[in-house]
Amino acid sequence: MNANGSERPVALSFDQGTLLLQGNINNLTLADGERQIWRWDHRVNAWRCSAYHYDRVRKWLRRKLGSNFIDRVPRPENLDWAGVDLPPLRPEQVEALAAWMKAGRRGQVIMPTGTGKTEVALAAMDREKVATLVVAPVRDLMYQWHRRILHTFGYNAGIVGDGLHNLKPITATTYDSAYIHMDKMGDRFGLLIFDEEHHLPGRCRREAALLSTAVYRLGLTATPQRSDGLHEDLDELVGPVAYRMPFDRAKGSTLADFDVIRIPVQLNEHEQKTYDECSNLVRQFIINKRKEQPGYTWKHLCNESGDDPRARQALKAYYLKASIEDRAAEKLRVLEDIFRLHKGEPVLVFTGSNMMAIDISRRFLAPTILSHTRKKERLAVLDGFARSQFSVLVANRVLDEGVDVPRTKVAVVIGGQASTRQAQQRLGRILRKSGNTRGVLYEVVCQNTKEVIRSRKRRKSDAYQRTFHRRI
Amino acid sequence: MLTSEHSIVEYRNGRAFPDRLLRRDHQQYLQHAEHMLMTYRRGAGKTRRQLHRQIEIILMKEPNCPRRRIESFCKLLDEKGIFEKDPQSRSARLRMQIFSAAADFHPLVKQPDQLFEHQEHQVKNNIARKLGRPWDEIESRLYADVISFQRLQKFPGFPDAEALLSRYNVAQLQACLYRAEKMTVKAKGDFKTILRYAKLSGLLHQIERTGPLRYVMEFTGPASVLRQTRRYGVSFARFLPALLACKGWQMSAVVQTPWKTKAELILSDQDQFTSHLPPPEEFDSKLEDNFAQRFGPARDRWQLIREGVICHEGQKVFVPDFVFRHQDGAEVLLEIVGFWTPEYLAYKKQSLQQFRRRNILIAVPQRSLRTAAIIKDNVLVYKTSLKIKDVLEALEKFRAPEG
Numbered sequence: 001m002n003a004n005g006s007e008r009p010v011a012l013s014f015d016q017g018t019l020l021l022q023g024n025i026n027n028l029t030l031a032d033g034e035r036q037i038w039r040w041d042h043r044v045n046a047w048r049c050s051a052y053h054y055d056r057v058r059k060w061l062r063r064k065l066g067s068n069f070i071d072r073v074p075r076p077e078n079l080d081w082a083g084v085d086l087p088p089l090r091p092e093q094v095e096a097l098a099a100w101m102k103a104g105r106r107g108q109v110i111m112p113t114g115t116g117k118t119e120v121a122l123a124a125m126d127r128e129k130v131a132t133l134v135v136a137p138v139r140d141l142m143y144q145w146h147r148r149i150l151h152t153f154g155y156n157a158g159i160v161g162d163g164l165h166n167l168k169p170i171t172a173t174t175y176d177s178a179y180i181h182m183d184k185m186g187d188r189f190g191l192l193i194f195d196e197e198h199h200l201p202g203r204c205r206r207e208a209a210l211l212s213t214a215v216y217r218l219g220l221t222a223t224p225q226r227s228d229g230l231h232e233d234l235d236e237l238v239g240p241v242a243y244r245m246p247f248d249r250a251k252g253s254t255l256a257d258f259d260v261i262r263i264p265v266q267l268n269e270h271e272q273k274t275y276d277e278c279s280n281l282v283r284q285f286i287i288n289k290r291k292e293q294p295g296y297t298w299k300h301l302c303n304e305s306g307d308d309p310r311a312r313q314a315l316k317a318y319y320l321k322a323s324i325e326d327r328a329a330e331k332l333r334v335l336e337d338i339f340r341l342h343k344g345e346p347v348l349v350f351t352g353s354n355m356m357a358i359d360i361s362r363r364f365l366a367p368t369i370l371s372h373t374r375k376k377e378r379l380a381v382l383d384g385f386a387r388s389q390f391s392v393l394v395a396n397r398v399l400d401e402g403v404d405v406p407r408t409k410v411a412v413v414i415g416g417q418a419s420t421r422q423a424q425q426r427l428g429r430i431l432r433k434s435g436n437t438r439g440v441l442y443e444v445v446c447q448n449t450k451e452v453i454r455s456r457k458r459r460k461s462d463a464y465q466r467t468f469h470r471r472i
Numbered sequence: 473m474l475t476s477e478h479s480i481v482e483y484r485n486g487r488a489f490p491d492r493l494l495r496r497d498h499q500q501y502l503q504h505a506e507h508m509l510m511t512y513r514r515g516a517g518k519t520r521r522q523l524h525r526q527i528e529i530i531l532m533k534e535p536n537c538p539r540r541r542i543e544s545f546c547k548l549l550d551e552k553g554i555f556e557k558d559p560q561s562r563s564a565r566l567r568m569q570i571f572s573a574a575a576d577f578h579p580l581v582k583q584p585d586q587l588f589e590h591q592e593h594q595v596k597n598n599i600a601r602k603l604g605r606p607w608d609e610i611e612s613r614l615y616a617d618v619i620s621f622q623r624l625q626k627f628p629g630f631p632d633a634e635a636l637l638s639r640y641n642v643a644q645l646q647a648c649l650y651r652a653e654k655m656t657v658k659a660k661g662d663f664k665t666i667l668r669y670a671k672l673s674g675l676l677h678q679i680e681r682t683g684p685l686r687y688v689m690e691f692t693g694p695a696s697v698l699r700q701t702r703r704y705g706v707s708f709a710r711f712l713p714a715l716l717a718c719k720g721w722q723m724s725a726v727v728q729t730p731w732k733t734k735a736e737l738i739l740s741d742q743d744q745f746t747s748h749l750p751p752p753e754e755f756d757s758k759l760e761d762n763f764a765q766r767f768g769p770a771r772d773r774w775q776l777i778r779e780g781v782i783c784h785e786g787q788k789v790f791v792p793d794f795v796f797r798h799q800d801g802a803e804v805l806l807e808i809v810g811f812w813t814p815e816y817l818a819y820k821k822q823s824l825q826q827f828r829r830r831n832i833l834i835a836v837p838q839r840s841l842r843t844a845a846i847i848k849d850n851v852l853v854y855k856t857s858l859k860i861k862d863v864l865e866a867l868e869k870f871r872a873p874e875g
Contacts, residue, residue: 016694039697043676044786050698183694183703207703211695312539339579340588358615363592365574367567372619377564390571391578 010065012057013072017183017211019057021047023069034060051186052237054213073213076131076190077169081153084126089119092245096120099243100218101127107242108197108219108234115245117220118145121193122152124218130190131169135178135208137196143375145172145195160185162375175199178208186212192238194219200237201230209237262443265330275324278317285314325446326352331414332363334444338412339364339392346385348411349394356414357396366392412442473709478544479647481727488727488735490648491541492641504530505633512549512627520550521620548639552629555622563617570614573599638746642716645745646709648737651727653700655691655708660720663687663782664791665752669714671789673707679784687782702728716747760793760808763858772864773799781805783827790827802871804831808858831870833863 008023021038025047037056041048049057054073061069089097096109097120105128111117125132134149136142139162149157149170158168161177167185192212194200197219200209209217219238224231235241267275289296301311339347351357354370361368367381367390385393480491493501507530515523524546531537531545558564574580577590584591600607615621630636649655655675659666666689670677675691682688691711693704708725715723722740729735739745760778767776780795783805792805809820824832835852852858852866 018694018698041697043678043692043697048694048697050695179703204702207701315539333582336579336581340581343579343588354618358618362611362614364578364580365571365595366578367571370618374561374564377561377568380568384572390575 010061010069011072012061012069014051014074014187014213015048017051017186017207018048019051019054019073019213020044021049021057050210051213052210055215074187076188076214079129079131079155079169081126081129081155083154084152085154086119086122086126086152089123090116093120093123096243096245097123097127100124103239103242105191105216105218106239107217108221108224108238108240109242110221110224110244112245113222117195117222118148121195121218121220122148124193125149125153125170125191128191128216130216131188132171132191132193133178133185133189133212133214134170134172134193134195135175135200136172137175137199138371139174140369140378141195142172142174143378175202175205175208179204182208182211186214189214191216191218193217194238197221197234197238198224198226198231201226201233206233206237259438260441260443262445263334265328265334265444265446267324267328267446268330271324271328275321278321278324281317282314282321285310327356327359328446331356331444332360335360335364335412335414338410338442342410343391345391345410346388346408347392348408349392350411350413351394351396352414354396357394360394360414364392366390366394369393369395371396409439410442411439412444414444474544474547474643474647476647476650478540478547478643479650480538480540480544480644481648481651483729483735486735488648488651488729488737490644490737491538492644493637500534501637502633504534505636508545508549509629509633509636512553512624512629515553515624515627517623519621519623520546520555523549523624524620544640544643545636548636548643549627549629552627553624554626554628556616556625557622558617561617563613563615566610566613567615569603570599570610573602639748642713642745642747645737645739646712648727649708649712649725650705651702651729652705652708652725652737653692653702653728653734654696655711655723655725657689657691657715658682658722659687659689659718660685661779662718662720662752663779665714665718666721667782667789667791669711673711675704675707675711676787677784677789679782679789681782685777685780700728713747713749716741716745717749717751719751759858763808763860764794767860767863771860774864774867775799783830785826788823788826790823792832796867798867798871800871802831804833804867804870806833806835806863808835809837833866833870835863 010021010023010025013020013022020041022045034057037049037053038047039049058071058073061071092111093116096111100107100109100120101124105124109117109120111120121134134142134145134157136145142159142161146157146159149155149172153170155170156168158166158171160167160171160173160181162174165181167188169188171185171189173181189212192209192214194209194217198221200206200219217238219234224234224241266272286296286301289300293300301314335349349357349360349366351360357368357370360366367384369378369381373381381390381393384390482489482491495502508527511523511526511530515526518526527546527549528542531542574595577595579588580590580592580595581588582592596607600610603610616623630639657666667677670689670691675693676696678690678692680688680690691708693701693707695701695703715721719741723738725737727735727737764776764778769776775797777795777797779791779793780797781792781803783790783792790807792807794806794808796804796806798804807820807824809816820834824834831850833850833852835854835858838853838855850866852862854862
C-alpha cells in the first residue's frame with residue numbers, strides 16, 4: 001500500500017493522541033476485523049488509529065508478525081513504593097478490587113458515596129505499581145487525590161491543572177486539563193483512574209480516554225447514569241462494569257441514617273413584588289408568542305433573545321427570578337435559626353451560587369470554599385472546620401462530589417439546581433457515620449416557586465425515601 | 473480570545489455567519505464603543521462587576537444587542553485592562569483573621585437573647601475596632617480577590633472605537649472557529665506566512681497545486697482522520713489572525729452547528745477584517761526586498777516570482793524566497809539565508825535534502841562559511857548584498873547541466 005515503505009520494518013508509534021503504523025505493511029492484511037479501527041492518513045503516509053486501541057493493536061501485531069515489528073510506544077514506568085500506608089480493605093472493597101482484576105484490569109466500579117471508592121483505587125495502584133494518571137472532575141478533588149497518594153505511598157504526585165503542569169509517573173489532573181493535554185501525555189501511563197467517571201463520556205471530555213495508550217483503566221462512580229444516555233460509552237472508554245454495590249447495602253453498613261427536613265421560606269414583600277412582576281412578564285411574553293406560533297418554547301425564547309428586545313427582557317426577567325430565589329433574604333434568617341439549633345455542632349452549608357455563599361459568609365463571618373479558592377486557603381479552611389475551630393463551612397457547589405469533608409452530621413442546602421445524582425452525592429457528605437447519631441439535611445427552599453418543585457422531584461430518588469418534613 | 477459562551481453565529485442555508493458589526497448597519501456602535509472605552513479609561517478603582525454593569529447600561533437600549541455581545545465586549549475590554557492582583561493573598565489572610573476572630577462568637581444573631589448574646593453588629597464593630605479600620609472597609613476588602621470584585625488599575629486599552637470594533641469582529645470569527653473541524657485555504661501568495669503560522673498552531677496540512685501560483689491547503693489535526701472532532705478549533709482560531717494579515721486568499725471552514733449538522737464559514741481577504749498582526753512583507757528580511765527591487769520582474773529571459781512555489785513532502789514544507797522561471801521552461805528556486813545560526817544552517821540543509829530533485833540555489837553570507845563547510849554548486853556566497861551578475865551566472869548553470 002505504500003511503495004516508499006516497502007523496505008522499512010513495520011513500526012508502531014504514538015503521535016499526538018493517536019497511533020501511527022508505518023513501514024512495510026503490504027504483507028499485513030488489515031482486512032481481518034482490525035481494519036475498521038484504522039484510517040489511511042495520506043497527510044503523513046501512514047495508518048492511523050485512536051491511541052486507546054493500543055492493547056488490541058499490540059496483541060494483533062504480535063499475532064501477525066511475532067517480534068517482527070518495532071513498538072515505539074514507550075513502556076509506562078514501573079514504580080516501587082517506599083512504603084504503603086493503606087488500611088485493610090473492607091469485604092466489599094476486596095470484592096470490588098478482585099472483580100476489577102478479573103475483568104482484565106479494565107472496567108468500572110460502582111459504589112455509593114462514602115463507601116471507600118478511593119481506597120479501592122489506591123489498592124489497585126498499590127498492586128500494579130505502574131505509572132498512573134488520576135483524572136478528577138474538579139481541582140479540589142485533584143488536590144485531594146494528591147494528598148491521599150502522598151499519605152498512602154509517600155509519593156509526591158505531579159499535578160496537571162489549576163495553572164500547574166508538573167507531569168510525573170503518578171499525576172493527578174482534571175477532566176478539562178486531561179482533554180487539553182492528553183495528546184501530549186497519553187503515552188506515559190499504564191493505568192488511568194477516572195474518578196466520578198460519569199463526567200467522562202461528554203463530547204470533549206471523552207478524549208481523555210481516547211487519546212491515551214494506557215492498557216489498564218479503572219472508572220469510579222456512585223451514579224454512572226447520564227440523562228443523555230452516553231454512559232453506555234463507558235464500556236468502550238473504560239471497560240464494562242466490573243463491580244456494582246447496591247445502595248441499600250451501603251446504607252445499612254457504612255453509612256449513617258439521615259433525616260431530610262425541608263424548610264420553605266417566603267420571599268419578603270419587596271422580593272415577592274419583583275418576583276411576581278418578572279413571572280408575569282415571562283408568562284405574558286410566552287402567551288403572546290404562542291398566539292402567533294403555537295409551538296413556542298423556552299428554547300425559542302433563548303434563541304430569539306438576540307434579535308428581539310422583548311425576548312431579551314423576558315429572559316432577563318427569568319434570570320432575575322432565579323436570582324431572587326437564590327438570594328432571598330429570608331434564607332439568611334432561617335440559617336440563623338439552624339445555627340442556633342445546632343450550636344456547638346459543625347454545620348456544612350451548600351449554596352447555589354458564589355454570590356449567595358459570599359452573602360452568608362459576610363453575614364455570619366464563616367469561611368467559604370468557592371470554585372476559585374486557592375489550595376492553601378482551602379486546606380486551612382477544611383482543617384479549621386475539622387478541628388472545630390470553625391463551626392460553619394459555606395461552600396458553593398464545588399464540594400458536591402467526592403471531596404473529603406470532615407465528618408459532619410448537619411448540612412444545609414440553600415437553593416441551587418439539583419438532580420438525582422447531585423442529591424445523592426450531597427447526601428454522601430453528611431452520611432458519614434459518626435457514632436450512632438443520625439445526620440440531618442436541611443433544604444431551604446422558597447415557597448411557591450419552582451425551587452419547591454425541584455425539591456419534590458429530588459425526594460423521589462431512593463436516597464430521599466425517608467424524608468421528614470417539618471416547619472421550624 | 474473569547475470563549476464558546478460568547479460566540480454568536482447565525483446559521484443560514486448551510487453557512488455560518490459570525491456576528492459582525494459593520495459601519496453600514498451598525499453606525500451607532502462607534503459611539504457605543506467610544507462610551508465603553510471612556511468607561512474603562514475613567515474606571516480605575518471600579519470592580520469588574522461595576523464596569524460590566526456600566527457596559528450593560530450603554531448597550532441596554534440597543535434594540536438588537538444579544539446578551540452575548542454585551543458579555544463579549546466586557547471580556548475584550550477586561551483583557552486589555554490591568555486589574556488589581558492579590559499575589560500575597562491579602563484577602564485570604566484577612567478572611568482567616570476575621571473568621572478566626574469571629575469563630576468564638578458563633579452564631580452571630582440579629583437579636584440577642586439569654587442563650588445567644590453575640591449580636592452581629594456588636595461583634596463586627598468590636599473586630600473593626602481591634603483592627604483599627606471601619607467595618608465597611610473590612611467588608612469591602614474581604615472578598616476583593618474574587619474575580620468579579622477585582623478593581624481596575626489601568627486601562628492601556630484600544631487606541632480608538634474603531635480598533636475595539638475590529639477586535640470584536642475578529643474575536644467573533646475566532647469563537648466561531650472553535651466549532652471547526654477542517655479549514656481549507658485557497659491562496660495566491662504569502663504561502664510562507666500561511667504555512668508557517670499553521671504549523672505554529674499545531675495543524676497538519678495537505679497541499680495541492682491548482683495552477684501557476686495557485687495552491688489549495690487543507691488544514692486539520694492528527695485525529696481528524698479518525699473522528700469528527702472540535703479539538704483543533706482553538707488551533708484554527710489561533711491561526712486566523714496570521715491569515716487575515718495575508719493577501720490573495722479564500723478560506724472555508726467546516727463548523728459543527730449546535731444541532732449537530734455542518735455549516736460552512738467562508739472568508740476571504742476581500743472581507744476586510746483587520747488583523748492585529750502586521751502584513752507579511754514587513755517581517756520579511758530587507759535583503760530579499762532589496763534584491764527583488766534591483767532584479768526587477770524579469771532579466772535575461774529569467775522571470776522572477778516571489779514565494780511562487782511550495783515544495784512539500786509529507787509534513788515537510790519549503791517555500792523558497794524566489795522562483796526564477798526561464799522562457800525555455802527551466803525553473804530554479806532561490807533561498808536567501810540572511811540571519812543565521814549554525815544550527816539553523818544545518819537544519820536548513822537537512823530539510824532541503826528532502827527536495828533534492830528540484831533546482832535549489834542557496835545564497836549564504838560569507839561570514840557563515842566557517843561553519844557551513846563545503847561549498848557546492850548550488851551554494852552562492854555573498855558578502856553584504858547579493859550580486860545580480862552572480863545570481864544569473866548560477867542560474868545559467870542549472871539551465872544547461874549537460875553543457
